[in-house]
Amino acid sequence: DTGVSQDPRHKITKRGQNVTFRCDPISEHNRLYWYRQTLGQGPEFLTYFQNEAQLEKSRLLSDRFSAERPKGSFSTLEIQRTEQGDSAMYLCASSLVLPAGGPDTQYFGPGTRLTVL
């Protein structure tokens, strides 16, 4: 059973460039979350999908950010016209939500560390 994977693990880019990150969730999981973590802070929620539907976006997610999960499997997070303030660890998590309920535990990937120069 493979866990959540993210690619790339590290990305260095220049201000103004576009970047795209990929997340592959645990195969049977129907929910996928994106979080952002800056140095010394806990992760902050960005957005989440249930299957292919994007159901919630944080106010942190400016118009420069877009996320997709086209077939309800992997997801991509794109940042356009990157700014230095976008430098952070971007974490992806997945969970399995059942109609009967349950803890809905989120399992995280290793993250993508973005540095904007």
Place this chain on the structure above:
Amino acid sequence: AQKITQTQPGMFVQEKEAVTLDCTYDTSDPSYGLFWYKQPSSGEMIFLIYQGSYDQQNATEGRYSLNFQKARKSANLVISASQLGDSAMYFCAMREPLYNQGGKLIFGQGTELSVKP
């Protein structure tokens, strides 16, 4: 608004001793879930333990136990028989109410645990 507070920025513990990491939370909803995650220097968030607000007993998972005091709104993590590999950041998190379909996690600031040989 929901909030998680971890008041200990850093903690030291001697190898093989027990340590308690504090977490208090604030919510007006009767239905919620509390999680603890470990984040080593590699960056990956590792799920440790879960406690539901309606659970009658404190959660335990191997060397991890959760001291859940609902009236005081605290959910402290107890690690028994500390090992050198326990050195990491530890985050307490709360999930949105169970009746809310969102499920995003709200994290505290984290506690950095250092285990001394």
